Each structure stands twice: as structure tokens, then as C-alpha cells.
Amino acid sequence: MTHHFFLFAKPPIPIAFLQLASLALAILLLQGCATPVGINPVDIQTGYQINTVSALSAGEASEASKMVLRRNGLMDRFETEPEAVLAELHAGLKPSGDEDKLFALAELSLLQGERNDDHAYFLAASVYAWSLLFPGNGGVQLKPSDPRYRLAYDLYNQGIAQGLADPEGDDKGEIEVYLRSGEYPLPFGKLTTTIEQSDLTWGGYKLEHFISTASMQVRGLRNRYRTPGLGASLAASITEQKNSKKVVGSDRIGPRIKVPITAILDLGDARRHLTENEFTAHINVYAANQTKEISLDGHPQPIEFDPTAALAHQLQDNPMYTLEIANFFSGGLFSTMVPQDRARDGLFTLRPYRPGKIPVVLVHGTASSPARWAELVNELEGDSNIRENYQIWAFMYDSANPIPYSAGRLRIALQNAIKEFDPEGKDSALQRMVVIGHSQGGLLTKMTVVDTGTRLWDLISDKPFDQISVNPENRQLLRDSLFFTPLPFVKRVVFISTPQHGAMAAAHEWVTGLVARLVKLPATIITGIAQAAASSGDAKLNRLLRRPPTAADNMNPNNPGLKTLASIPVSPAVRAHSIIAVEGDGPIEEGDDGVVAYKSAHIDEAVSEKVIRWGHSCQDQPEAIEEIRRILMEHLGTPDLASM
Incomplete structure (x- = not known):
């Protein structure tokens, strides 16, 4: 008997069926991993970007x-x-x-x-x-x-x-x-x-x-x-x-x-x-x-x-930055930037004059310009309390000129502005001016609030000023540059890195001598001294004529004029503040900012003194700006000393 076992064997599984089963299995596996609707966890930043694109x-x-x-x-x-x-x-x-x-x-x-x-x-x-x-x-x-x-x-x-x-x-x-x-x-x-x-x-x-x-x-x-x-x-x-x-x-x-x-x-x-x-x-x-x-x-x-x-657009490619050094040695370059129909005394406003706002006057330092106040200006104008109560002015000058001469120009400019803006004297805010000076600008600032009497004149002449025979223009020039009384509308001053007792580099004769050879002083200064010397025969004036002083001479710690100025305190009717830079971590009293020593910048009559661990150009540092902000806010709530 023949057994046909093959008749009872299982038939082979078709290939198509196997492929279909594999696909179904894969789908089942995929469904087990991710549903048609769900989430993908992301971090905070990605989630925010998704929602704010x-x-x-x-x-x-x-x-x-x-x-x-x-x-x-x-x-x-x-x-x-x-x-x-x-x-x-x-x-x-x-x-x-x-x-x-x-x-x-x-x-x-x-x-x-x-x-x-x-x-x-x-x-x-x-x-x-x-x-x-x-x-x-x-x-x-x-x-x-x-x-x-x-x-x-x-x-x-x-x-x-x-x-x-x-x-x-x-x-x-x-x-x-x-x-x-x-x-x-x-x-x-x-x-x-x-x-x-x-x-x-x-x-x-x-x-x-x-x-x-x-x-x-x-x-x-x-x-x-x-x-x-x-x-x-x-x-x-x-x-x-x-x-x-x-x-x-x-x-x-x-x-x-x-x-x-x-x-x-x-x-x-x-x-x-x-x-x-x-x-x-x-x-x-x-x-x-x-x-x-x-x-x-x-x-x-x-x-x-x-x-x-x-403001940044205004300072973009501004030639003032590149002219600072050249203007120090040559002088007069800044004035070429000023349109002819504008004021020629160096005092400018950032915005049109607004009655009821207290002026804050910024005075830059040596070989510098008003552009160096940009950080401070941005911060002050960004503060609504200060913006609504103050108006910012800036003084621009040739910083190689003798400091008393530049100080006289600052004083005249301020007096002119007060007369122009408020000829009838109705704006009380103008009578509460704050002047802020950096470095040499601080010395100019001081000369707005001191009474020098005849002391500066006596240093350069043995003859009384009234007995000097000069033309009216030169007499006024000499008077403006050598005789100072407190300006009645300046009620507060801030000194930043100011060489009250001199700058370290200016103590070296080779430095002051080099500056004297390179700097070109205005002809008006030379003419004024020459006419006074010729008319009086005064030996002191003749020596001055042979070697007219520059700002570097005026900042020599041994300069008689600087010593005299340092001996004259700020008017008791004015509040003075000092911001002093000291580099490094050493003792403050023995420190300096690379240009001015702490002992030179310190004055006893300052009602506040802020020391900043920084270099000489600290006027744009946050600590200095916050101190100025504090001072200005204090000024808003403080009555004038003269009225107390």
C-alpha cells in the first residue's frame, strides 16, 4: 500500500501574505510608540520661541x-x-x-x-x-x-x-x-x-x-x-x-x-x-x-x-572724537564744526531751552570733548525723574589754553545763556544750576563758585590791576581770566577725577615744556599779556610773556596759581561733591587713577565723596553715573543754602 503523505502536508505561505503581516506588525509596534496626537517635550526657550514666532x-x-x-x-x-x-x-x-x-x-x-x-x-x-x-x-x-x-x-x-x-x-x-x-x-x-x-x-x-x-x-x-x-x-x-x-x-x-x-x-x-x-x-x-x-x-x-x-546715530562717525588730540595742540578745530549762526562761546544745549528745568552743565577734561559724556547723557535722559526736571548743557573749549582763561570763557557763556533764556529773571530753575566737571573741567567748574579776589592777579604782577594801561578789550580779557566771584545761579558742583592739587604727569618739567613747544595759544592771550607788560614795565608780566603758561603748567602741583586756587574753598552757599577714581586694591589714601592722586582730588569742603576703583576716565562708569543720579535727585529736594 502506498502512502501519499504529501497529500496531507501544509501548503507554503504566500510571500505577499508575509509582507502584509510584517507591515501590520510594524504598524502595531509604531502605534505602541507614538499616537497620532501627542506632544514633544521641549525646554523653556524653545517653547517660548514656538509661541512667539x-x-x-x-x-x-x-x-x-x-x-x-x-x-x-x-x-x-x-x-x-x-x-x-x-x-x-x-x-x-x-x-x-x-x-x-x-x-x-x-x-x-x-x-x-x-x-x-x-x-x-x-x-x-x-x-x-x-x-x-x-x-x-x-x-x-x-x-x-x-x-x-x-x-x-x-x-x-x-x-x-x-x-x-x-x-x-x-x-x-x-x-x-x-x-x-x-x-x-x-x-x-x-x-x-x-x-x-x-x-x-x-x-x-x-x-x-x-x-x-x-x-x-x-x-x-x-x-x-x-x-x-x-x-x-x-x-x-x-x-x-x-x-x-x-x-x-x-x-x-x-x-x-x-x-x-x-x-x-x-x-x-x-x-x-x-x-x-x-x-x-x-x-x-x-x-x-x-x-x-x-x-x-x-x-x-x-x-x-x-x-x-x-544719540548713537548722532555720535556715529562724529569727527569730534578724532579731533580731540589735534584740537589740544592746535586749538580752534572744534569751532569749525559749529555752524556760523550758532553761539560761539562754547556752551551748547542738547535740547531746546525749556523753562522750569534745572540746567546740568557738563565740562569735559584735557584733550577730550563733550562726546565723552555720552554714557552719562544716555543714562540721565533715560531716567524720567531727571529728564522731566533737568536740561543738559555741555561746554566745549580748547583744553590746552590756560585754565583761568578757559574758566573765564565758561563763566561768560553761562551768564550769556541765563540772559538769553530768561532776561526778566522769571525762571527760578535757572537759578539752581548744577555744574559737573571731569579732570581739568573740574578746575574750570571750581572757578564758578570761588572768590579769588586779587590773588591770581598778584601772582603775575606787582602793579595793581587798575593801574595797568591796556585797551578795553584786553582789560576785559584779563579781568575775566583772573578775577572770579561765585556765580549766583550755580548752587551745586560735582568734581570728577579733578586735580585739585595737581596732576602727576604735569609735575615733570619735560612734559610741561614739551606741551608749551607744541601748543599754539590764542593770539588774544599773548596780545593781552604783551600790552599789559609793555605798559607797566612789570618784571613778572615780562617773565610771563616770555613763557606763557598752558593748561599743563596750570596743573603742575608746584604751580603757584594752582596752589592759590586749592587754598580757596568752595563758597559756603554751594554744595560740592567729589567723585574720585583710584586704581587697584591698595589703600585709597595712597592711590591714584593713573593721572591724579587721591590726595590731589580730595577736598575737605565736599559734602560727599565717592571713591571708584577705576582709571582716570571714570565719568562713564556705572558707579560714577549712579552717584551723579543720587546727587541730582538730592538736589531736587534740597532748598538753596543761601535761602536757609
Whole structure:
């Protein structure tokens, strides 16, 4: 009997079936690892970036705008047909409300404008953002806690800066904004702008060359003080020539000034007109020192300002830095930077004169310039309490000239400014002046608050001054440079790294001799001394004429004039403060800052003394700035000594 066992064997499994089973098993395994919906844990920074990405921060739409695109099935199409998608979203806007779509239109329009450098879409972003922020009667505003709320301001602000920008740009990458009446295309119509030319004036000058600060990165200053709010923040230049209308203080506006201003495109009830093809808007311009907020829809709106960026722009490539050393030896170079119609006495204001604000006068040191006060200026103007109560002035001088001569010029400049600003003596704030001097500037500062009598004159002549026969001009020059009494309006002084008893380098005769050979003194000084010597035959004056002193001589610790000045205390009607730099960690009393020893900078009559572990140029250090801030705040709440 034959057994056919093969008839009962299992048939082979088909290959296709095995493949299908393997795939099913793989799917089951995958499903066990990750569900169709779930999460991917991330760190704090990544999570924040995911939730805050936007057209402004990352060059892509925010989740809020992507949500609108996804809801309408337009996500993929926006990448290929952005203009058509934006037109479709615009056409679908409801007569009111529709905040989600409005925001998406604002952000996506700015994104489109950036991708194609299309100013029409930048302006459209501003129109949409304005409509969202100020929807008019019956409109619904975003809640302040909604992240889109602040972003809508930024979209509006950037839309103005980019939409009104010079289409050609410039080789520096700066964005110059055109503020003028005109017609501008929109993707959905036309925008007509108007502006009052009177709004484009400041301190008696016409504003020009408006550069967007949003496109600036500030360097060289520790802090960037920026007030967030509404409008495109700009840094404006001023014309060299003043307007025909006289403005008090216009002669003293500093050279190369950049004015922090803001442009607001007032679109009125734009939300109600979004279905129309034509829009009108008025361009309003506000300066940081004049207006802080405006009213829209009955609510106060803060204005966006960026004063730090304007200051940095002012100092960008400023020739004052490179002229400091050359001006020390040659003199007169700083004055070439000053327009001819400005004050020629060296005293300048950072902003137009404002009644009711106390002047803070900054006096720089040797081979330096007012530009070296930039850090202090930025910090003081960034403090609202100080900004609202003080106005900053700066004195610029040729620092190789004899110190008494420069001090006389400072005093005359201050007296001139007081007369110009307040001829009737009504502004009490001007009578509470604070003068701050660094290094040699501190010696000039001291000469505003001391009574020298005839002591300085007696050092250079044995003949009474009244018996010297010179012409009126030279007599006035000698009087201004050698006879000092306290200026009644200076109520507080601050000395920073000041060589009250001399500078270390100036003690070496080879240093002072070299400076004397290299420095060119003003002819007026030589002429004045020569005429006095010739008319009197005085031996002291003749010796002085053979070797006229420079500022280096005046800072020699052995100089009789400096010793005399050091022996005269600050007027008891004035509060004096010292900020003294000492390098290293050694004993303060034996230390120095590399230029001035502690014992030289110390004065007994100072009501406060702050020692900073730093080098000579400490005026920009945080500790020095905070001490000055403290002093100024104290000054606000302290009555004048003379009235006590």
C-alpha cells in the first residue's frame, strides 16, 4: 500500500501574505510608540520661541495668522499665491469685528512687503493694524493680555517706517523715511497722506533726513532706552539755517544734533472704510522732548520713542572724537564744526531751552570733548525723574589754553545763556544750576563758585590791576581770566577725577615744556599779556610773556596759581561733591587713577565723596553715573543754602 503523505502536508505561505503581516506588525509596534496626537517635550526657550514666532521676530507668520490660513484652507496656497490669498482674505472681511482675520492680514501683508520689498503691502499692514487697534465706535479691541495686541503696534509702526521709506535706500543700509503729502498705492486701493510743514520744525530749525531707529543696532552704550508705544520712531537731522521765526535758545542747539521723533499715520476710522478703495491719513510728527502721549478714541496712547538710538546715530562717525588730540595742540578745530549762526562761546544745549528745568552743565577734561559724556547723557535722559526736571548743557573749549582763561570763557557763556533764556529773571530753575566737571573741567567748574579776589592777579604782577594801561578789550580779557566771584545761579558742583592739587604727569618739567613747544595759544592771550607788560614795565608780566603758561603748567602741583586756587574753598552757599577714581586694591589714601592722586582730588569742603576703583576716565562708569543720579535727585529736594 502506498502512502501519499504529501497529500496531507501544509501548503507554503504566500510571500505577499508575509509582507502584509510584517507591515501590520510594524504598524502595531509604531502605534505602541507614538499616537497620532501627542506632544514633544521641549525646554523653556524653545517653547517660548514656538509661541512667539512672528513676521517681525523670525520672518514667518505667527501661529495666530497661520491658524486663520488653516481655517480657510489657504496655508499652502499662501506660499505660492500670497497676493491672491491676501486679496481673498480682504474680500471676506466682515463689516465689523473679525479681529482674527484683521490681525492675519496685518502680519501677512508685512511679511509679503518684506519678501518682495513692496511698500504697498507695508502700508497695508499699517492700515490693517490701525483698524485692529482703533476700530471706532462699536468695534472690539484686543485685550492687553493678548500677545497680538503689542504685536499689532509693532506691525503698524514698522509698516509706516518701511512703507514711507526711500525706495532706493542708501549704501549705509539706513532706512530714510519720507514724511510728506502724497498718494501711495495699496493692494486694495490708494492712500492719500497730508502733513503740516509746521510740524517739521524743532527748536527753531526745520527737521530733515528722517532715519528709522527700528533698523538700528546701538553699540557703545550700555543701555538702550526706548519707550514702547504708537508710531515709527525716527532720528531726524536739523537744517543748518534757522527759521525766520526767532526761537529762544536756537543759537545754542549743539552741532550735528539728531532729534528723537515719532511719526504717526492717523488713519481715522479706517476700519469702517476697509471695504472701500480710497483712504486718507494725516501724518503727525512728535518730538520726544515735547509730547509723551496723545488721545485716540478717547483713550491716552503712549508714543514710541528711541532716544538712545538717536544719540548713537548722532555720535556715529562724529569727527569730534578724532579731533580731540589735534584740537589740544592746535586749538580752534572744534569751532569749525559749529555752524556760523550758532553761539560761539562754547556752551551748547542738547535740547531746546525749556523753562522750569534745572540746567546740568557738563565740562569735559584735557584733550577730550563733550562726546565723552555720552554714557552719562544716555543714562540721565533715560531716567524720567531727571529728564522731566533737568536740561543738559555741555561746554566745549580748547583744553590746552590756560585754565583761568578757559574758566573765564565758561563763566561768560553761562551768564550769556541765563540772559538769553530768561532776561526778566522769571525762571527760578535757572537759578539752581548744577555744574559737573571731569579732570581739568573740574578746575574750570571750581572757578564758578570761588572768590579769588586779587590773588591770581598778584601772582603775575606787582602793579595793581587798575593801574595797568591796556585797551578795553584786553582789560576785559584779563579781568575775566583772573578775577572770579561765585556765580549766583550755580548752587551745586560735582568734581570728577579733578586735580585739585595737581596732576602727576604735569609735575615733570619735560612734559610741561614739551606741551608749551607744541601748543599754539590764542593770539588774544599773548596780545593781552604783551600790552599789559609793555605798559607797566612789570618784571613778572615780562617773565610771563616770555613763557606763557598752558593748561599743563596750570596743573603742575608746584604751580603757584594752582596752589592759590586749592587754598580757596568752595563758597559756603554751594554744595560740592567729589567723585574720585583710584586704581587697584591698595589703600585709597595712597592711590591714584593713573593721572591724579587721591590726595590731589580730595577736598575737605565736599559734602560727599565717592571713591571708584577705576582709571582716570571714570565719568562713564556705572558707579560714577549712579552717584551723579543720587546727587541730582538730592538736589531736587534740597532748598538753596543761601535761602536757609
